[in-house]
Amino acid sequence: MEFTIGGRLEVRITPADVGKRVSVRRRTDGGGAGAEFTDVVGVLTSWDNGVLSITRKSAESVHIMESSVVAGKVVPAAPARRRGPAASFVELASVTARAWQPVESEALGDWRLRAAGGFTRRANSALPLGDPGLPLGEALGRVRDWYEERGLPAYVQTATGAEGAQELLCAELERRGWRREVSAEVRIAALAPVGDLEADVRAVRLTREPDAAWLARYQRFSTPGPHVLRVLGSGPSVWFATVPGDTRAPHVDPDVDPAAAPAAIGRCVVDGRWAGFMAVEVDPEQRRRGLATTVMAALARRALDEGASAAWLQVEEDNEGARALYDGMGFTAHHRYHHYRSA
Secondary structure (H helix, E strand, O other): OOOEEOOEEOEOOOHHHOOOEEEEEEEOOOOOOOOOEEEEEEEEEEEEOOEEEEEOOOOOEEEEEHHHEEEEEEOOOOOOOOOOOOOOHHHHHHHHHHOOOOOEEEEEOOEEEEEOOOOOOOOOOEEEOOOOOOOHHHHHHHHHHHHHHOOOOOEEEEEEOOOOOOHHHHHHHHHOOOEEEEEEEEEEEEHHHHHOOOOOHHHOEEEOOOOHHHHHHOOOOOOOOHHHHHHHOOOOEEEEEEEOOOOOOOOOOOOOOOOOOOOEEEEEEEEOOEEEEEEEEEOHHHOOOOHHHHHHHHHHHHHHHOOOOEEEEEEEOOOHHHHHHHHHOOOEEEEEEEEEEOO
């Protein structure tokens, strides 16, 4: 990373650059002839009392003493994409929200409060896509009260790593004691290559609703209820994929639900040019047979038939197996999202 002009290191940022994406080089050992340096890239979220705070795209906050900074500059808000469909953060955040809708929601300015009986953080968190219409402290108080009335913990879903994302809000939540619990990547890709994957899609059954067998494989269905089905069925055009199998999910009571859990399942929501993939799960005893690829290909082909051209999915950062699978399909990271819980 180049910081020099005519061979000299220069600090070309000031407190007026708070809110911009910056690259900063700092000393790590106090200086001297053998000084070592590290670089930090992220959004400058504050510069107070001689300390710079930078939020990386992972939402990690880095605090740097001003006296240790040897170079710094403003850098483009987001790196140029080499492949995949073009998409703004607001567009993609809106599309992903429509694919996983709550049972109950209420506007708070441009924020959206969402609840679904506690089924997933995505459906039970505030989505801040603009101005809440109140000072932040008051808005967060409203969020806490709203979720307390429903017997739920208060969460705010934020995003980092894309132009127009919310590093400043992440940093402010941390300063106010909110704790980040879960982070995941939102990945995007061209849809046609996913549909062209080599797979025997004849084995896949596509339906508009999840049946008992599909739910038997779905790992999040440990606490069934109408709110779960409402969330799963939400979205502009929803499809469920099932690859039949005969291995029962461990939480299924055969006396209550005799349906055998499938070998693999998946869910897809088509929304204009976008197709979102969720709940792709495979029986642990039948992994490495290409079943996840088969499910994705079948859903992608149906989405292509409906006019979609771009794909998205969400994957938690510690799910290395899924990340490797999606890498091979051409998915690349667009931004990260995070859930902050009120202290």
